Amino acid sequence: xxxxxxxxxxxxxxxxxxxxxxxxxxxxxxxxxxxxxxxxxxxxxxxxxxxxxxxxxxxxxxxxxxxxxxxxxxxxxxxxxxxxxxxxxxxxxxxxxxxxxxxxxxxxxxxxxxxxxxxxxxxxxxxxxxxxxxxxxxxxxxxxxxxxxxxxxxxxxxxxxxxxxxxxxxxxxxxxxxxxxxxxxxxxxxxxxxxxxxxxxxxxxxxxxxxxxxxxxxxxxxxxxxxxxxxxxxxxxxxxxxxxxxxxxxxxxxxxxxxxxxxxxxxxxxxxxxxxxxxxxxxxx
Amino acid sequence: xxxxxxxxxxxxxxxxxxxxxxxxxxxxxxxxxxxxxxxxxxxxxxxxxxxxxxxxxxxxxxxxxxxxxxxxxxxxxxxxxxxxxxxxxxxxxxxxxxxxxxxxxxxxxxxxxxxxxxxxxxxxxxxxxxxxxxxxxxxxxxxxxxxxxxxxxxxxxxxxxxxxxxxxxxxxxxxxxxxxxxxxxxxxxxxxxxxxxxxxxxxxxx
Amino acid sequence: xxxxxxxxxxxxxxxxxxxxxxxxxxxxxxxxxxxxxxxxxxxxxxxxxxxxxxxxxxxxxxxxxxxxxxxxxxxxxxxxxxxxxxxxxxxxxxxxxxxxxxxxxxxxxxxxxxxxxxxxxxxxxxxxxxxxxxxxxxxxxxxxxxxxxxxxxxxxxxxxxxxxxxxxxxxxxxxxxxxxxxxxxxxxxxxxxxxxxxxxxxxxxxxxxxxxxxxxxxxxxxxxxxxxxxxxxxxxxxxxxxxxxxxxxxxxxxxxxxxxxxxxxxx
Amino acid sequence: xxxxxxxxxxxxxxxxxxxxxxxxxxxxxxxxxxxxxxxxxxxxxxxxxxxxxxxxxxxxxxxxxxxxxxxxxxxxxxxxxxxxxxxxxxxxxxxxxxxxxxxxxxxxxxxxxxxxxxxxxxxxxxxxxxxxxxxxxxxxxxxxxxxxxxxxxxxxxxxxxxxxxxxxxxxxxxxxxxxxxxxxxxxxxxxxxxxxxxxxxxxx
Numbered sequence: 001x002x003x004x005x006x007x008x009x010x011x012x013x014x015x016x017x018x019x020x021x022x023x024x025x026x027x028x029x030x031x032x033x034x035x036x037x038x039x040x041x042x043x044x045x046x047x048x049x050x051x052x053x054x055x056x057x058x059x060x061x062x063x064x065x066x067x068x069x070x071x072x073x074x075x076x077x078x079x080x081x082x083x084x085x086x087x088x089x090x091x092x093x094x095x096x097x098x099x100x101x102x103x104x105x106x107x108x109x110x111x112x113x114x115x116x117x118x119x120x121x122x123x124x125x126x127x128x129x130x131x132x133x134x135x136x137x138x139x140x141x142x143x144x145x146x147x148x149x150x151x152x153x154x155x156x157x158x159x160x161x162x163x164x165x166x167x168x169x170x171x172x173x174x175x176x177x178x179x180x181x182x183x184x185x186x187x188x189x190x191x192x193x194x195x196x197x198x199x200x201x202x203x204x205x206x207x208x209x210x211x212x213x214x215x216x217x218x219x220x221x222x223x224x225x226x227x228x229x230x231x232x233x234x235x236x237x238x239x240x241x242x243x244x245x246x247x248x249x250x251x252x253x254x255x256x257x258x259x260x261x262x263x264x265x266x267x268x269x270x271x272x273x274x275x276x277x278x279x280x281x282x283x284x285x
Numbered sequence: 286x287x288x289x290x291x292x293x294x295x296x297x298x299x300x301x302x303x304x305x306x307x308x309x310x311x312x313x314x315x316x317x318x319x320x321x322x323x324x325x326x327x328x329x330x331x332x333x334x335x336x337x338x339x340x341x342x343x344x345x346x347x348x349x350x351x352x353x354x355x356x357x358x359x360x361x362x363x364x365x366x367x368x369x370x371x372x373x374x375x376x377x378x379x380x381x382x383x384x385x386x387x388x389x390x391x392x393x394x395x396x397x398x399x400x401x402x403x404x405x406x407x408x409x410x411x412x413x414x415x416x417x418x419x420x421x422x423x424x425x426x427x428x429x430x431x432x433x434x435x436x437x438x439x440x441x442x443x444x445x446x447x448x449x450x451x452x453x454x455x456x457x458x459x460x461x462x463x464x465x466x467x468x469x470x471x472x473x474x475x476x477x478x479x480x481x482x483x484x485x486x487x488x489x490x491x
Numbered sequence: 492x493x494x495x496x497x498x499x500x501x502x503x504x505x506x507x508x509x510x511x512x513x514x515x516x517x518x519x520x521x522x523x524x525x526x527x528x529x530x531x532x533x534x535x536x537x538x539x540x541x542x543x544x545x546x547x548x549x550x551x552x553x554x555x556x557x558x559x560x561x562x563x564x565x566x567x568x569x570x571x572x573x574x575x576x577x578x579x580x581x582x583x584x585x586x587x588x589x590x591x592x593x594x595x596x597x598x599x600x601x602x603x604x605x606x607x608x609x610x611x612x613x614x615x616x617x618x619x620x621x622x623x624x625x626x627x628x629x630x631x632x633x634x635x636x637x638x639x640x641x642x643x644x645x646x647x648x649x650x651x652x653x654x655x656x657x658x659x660x661x662x663x664x665x666x667x668x669x670x671x672x673x674x675x676x677x678x679x680x681x682x683x684x685x686x687x688x689x690x691x692x693x694x695x696x697x698x699x700x701x702x703x704x705x706x707x708x709x710x711x712x713x714x715x716x717x718x719x720x721x722x723x724x725x726x727x728x729x730x731x732x733x734x735x736x737x738x739x740x741x742x743x744x745x746x747x748x749x750x751x752x753x754x755x756x757x758x
Numbered sequence: 759x760x761x762x763x764x765x766x767x768x769x770x771x772x773x774x775x776x777x778x779x780x781x782x783x784x785x786x787x788x789x790x791x792x793x794x795x796x797x798x799x800x801x802x803x804x805x806x807x808x809x810x811x812x813x814x815x816x817x818x819x820x821x822x823x824x825x826x827x828x829x830x831x832x833x834x835x836x837x838x839x840x841x842x843x844x845x846x847x848x849x850x851x852x853x854x855x856x857x858x859x860x861x862x863x864x865x866x867x868x869x870x871x872x873x874x875x876x877x878x879x880x881x882x883x884x885x886x887x888x889x890x891x892x893x894x895x896x897x898x899x900x901x902x903x904x905x906x907x908x909x910x911x912x913x914x915x916x917x918x919x920x921x922x923x924x925x926x927x928x929x930x931x932x933x934x935x936x937x938x939x940x941x942x943x944x945x946x947x948x949x950x951x952x953x954x955x956x957x958x959x960x961x962x
Binding site: 287288290291292294295296297298299300301302303304306307319320322323324325326327328329330331332333334336337339352354355356358359360361362363364365366367370375381383384385386387388389390391392393394395396397398399400401402404408417418419421422423424425426427428429430433448450451452453454455456457458459460461462463464465466467468469471472474475476478479486487 | 767769772773774776790794801802807812826838851853859861866874876930933936940943945948
Binding site for chain 1: 773776779780784785788791792795796798799834837846847850853854856857858860861862863865866867870871874877878879880881882884886892896899900903906907908909910911912927930931932934935938
């Protein structure tokens with residue numbers, strides 16, 4: 001409860017800071033007004049879904065196929081006594097929201113591998129991601145009650161070079177023969193190298209990314225794929241964390257608004273074009 | 286306590302960076318520039334951390350006799366580059382760049398080129414007309430490939446047009462919706478991070 | 492180890508490409524409207540304008556990137572534009588410098604006056620945003636270690652306002668960062684990208700966030716044709732490219748035939 | 759023949775052996791690649807970040823404001839010491855927090871708003887006929903957004919729309935796959951060109 005109150009105070013500060021910026025004309029770039037309005041609307045929606053009790057409590061997320069396989073993938077690795085490999089891909093850095101979403105899922109997966117005593121291997125290309133992942137996994141093991149099962153060496157920086165990283169992870173996959181592979185984060189061209197190699201050792205593979213072109217490969221080569229936004233919803237789905245679910249709900253409300261916007265603006269644009277009326281333009285950002 | 290300091294720092298930097306986006310004031314720009322330099326500097330220090338971990342793991346493995354020749358090759362490659370850079374510099378024509386161009390670059394290009402083979406095996410294995418969506422996936426991939434293949438005769442005229450239409454309309458629409466969705470997901474995740482609801486990165490704990 | 496199907500798939504591809512390439516046949520390709528749009532865009536820039544050329548790729552994609560960059564650079568030099576290079580990925584650094592240097596030599600262009608190379612900056616988002624404030628503060632020195640102000644063509648080039656366009660040469664999503672983070676400064680973004688990235692950038696091209704784009708070996712071949720040049724890297728690979736496409740199409744068909752036969756048998 | 763081309767050629771072949779199976783030659787090449795690439799990144803980051811952005815301005819030009827990032831950077835090293843390691847959370851918090859602050863408006867404007875306004879087009883041409891492209895794009899965006907609607911199971915109207923959305927997604931994935939095949943093949947062709955021309959000198 002205290003943390004929630006604290007978060008609410010933070011939010012108020014946040015909005016006050018925004019208001020202060022806007023009120024001084026010298027400081028405010030008017031060209032950014034539409035983005036500011038949209039950001040404020042989005043913030044209000046997130047606050048509403050997070051703190052409005054009944055909205056928050058009743059909400060459930062629809063079934064997401066890839067996520068139901070998470071438990072199965074961890075169980076399989078445990079049964080086969082082989083490790084589980086988790087990588088956030090080469091494309092992201094810690095500042096990227098996708099990486100944060102991937103960390104969230106990692107903490108859920110790590111809690112289970114701790115429980116089942118299944119080895120979790122996490123190679124990454126970014127030393128900051130490595131540092132954060134070590135914290136995340138360590139605390140998951142601690143909370144699960146098995147701090148001694150945590151192996152910091154398994155959460156390692158391999159190299160920053162894209163195909164150096166790909167070669168290294170490929171090597172790991174062929175030698176460790178993980179039973180399950182999680183490819184969740186921002187991927188670039190290395191995606192298919194990893195997915196095909198994973199397939200050749202018979203691993204069950206769960207992928208998810210915000211990199212749209214790599215999605216095509218994951219869809220073809222992996223067992224389950226989380227498409228774009230599903231990755232963000234996944235952490236809420238797995239953990240059942242109300243605050244994450246609330247932001248998924250907020251995203252849905254925004255999607256409805258966007259849909260209505262597109263329909264209304266589309267109709268107005270059509271009427272404007274047909275009858276030469278000046279209805280158009282207001283939707284240009 | 287230490288968590289609180291981190292949360293406050295996260296919040297403060299988040300708000301500042303959010304606010305500066307909407308400002309054209311020189312001070313805002315300076316703040317922006319400064320914080321961005323912090324990223325680069327912190328990253329550089331973190332890199333040392335990663336590299337030390339790399340060395341530790343490899344040295345331990347060499348001592349234990351696990352994969353000794355390979356571990357030593359990795360260490361040798363790693364030590365060679367800074368040494369070459371220290372003695373002969375890193376400009377065009379230096380041994381450092383020679384290593385990059387003749388050892389690192391060709392190997393990386395080749396790892397990348399492996400993709401051609403994996404694309405082939407994935408095409409053979411993964412493209413099955415199991416269901417309606419899978420068939421649509423298959424058909425549009427075939428159309429694009431054919432349209433970009435040199436075929437003599439009349440086929441070569443309408444195929445690229447059809448492929449371009451698909452690419453610029455239905456295909457683009459789907460990508461656009463994916464982008465919008467990712468934008469929204471990123472937005473709410475970032476917002477949760479700034480206000481401190483999302484704190485997995487701190488090592489969990491409420 | 493027993494040879495598996497995938498080994499046959501791999502070996503056939505290797506042999507096919509080797510044979511086709513050894514035959515040495517070159518194909519001529521029609522120019523697509525997209526490539527024409529890039530040509531027209533560069534042509535429309537005033538002579539002497541500074542174009543930022545960002546090498547946002549790794550060494551691995553060089554085979555595709557090099558012909559594209561060569562063609563675009565040639566056009567820039569022919570048209571007396573002044574390209575200023577930089578790299579957002581460490582590995583693009585040396586490659587970018589060498590490509591600019593060798594192409595400039597073809598046209599007798601001089602370093603520091605007709606072109607320059609700023610070098611690499613890590614943390615791409617930071618670098619892009621920071622150049623919007625000040626390019627000289629982001630790159631106090633050029634790649635060769637000379638102070639920014641000592642280069643004649645950089646006099647008066649303070650930020651994106653003094654740049655005609657950013658040309659991002661990318662094998663990944665880096666051009667997106669130019670649009671997403673550089674977009675706030677209003678600098679026009681154009682791109683030379685690998686074929687794989689073409690669909691990624693289509694929405695940006697359609698929405699006007701990106702002005703023009705050349706994609707893949709094929710795009711390079713078309714651009715070479717527009718420049719009236721023969722024998723660049725583009726045209727050479729076109730037959731091998733077509734053969735590879737037909738091979739993949741064949742694999743997809745074979746895969747499906749196998750699948751349906753198996754399904755019928757088990758039914 | 760130039761020694762560089764020979765070495766590059768041998769390493770190229772060493773990596774290609776992975777297509778058959780993992781083997782000592784590939785393992786050796788892989789290890790060397792990892793080592794060399796870490797060394798490369800370290801050198802480049804040292805010279806272009808630590809020297810150019812920190813040490814030069816701080817120690818040579820006395821830009822004292824840079825002591826803050828220096829401290830933040832040094833805090834990362836606290837991870838070497840078990841009891842001090844909590845300090846490393848502060849620089850990480852700075853990166854994550856400021857990254858999130860930058861991401862909100864940037865992602866919203868460039869990914870969401872710009873893509874929204876680009877989707878708005880007249881659905882009929884000036885002659886009153888339906889414009890297939892505009893209609894397909896609008897329908898595609900709307901139905902695909904339905905696919906990403908998480909609050910309700912995909913049944914009824916929403917189910918139909920989401921299903922159509924899936925079809926649009928599949929078209930996109932197919933198209934992308936097709937283009938990427940082109941690109942990957944180009945890369946391999948480029949590598950073959952190197953092997954045949956520069957390494958084996960079979961073609962010219």
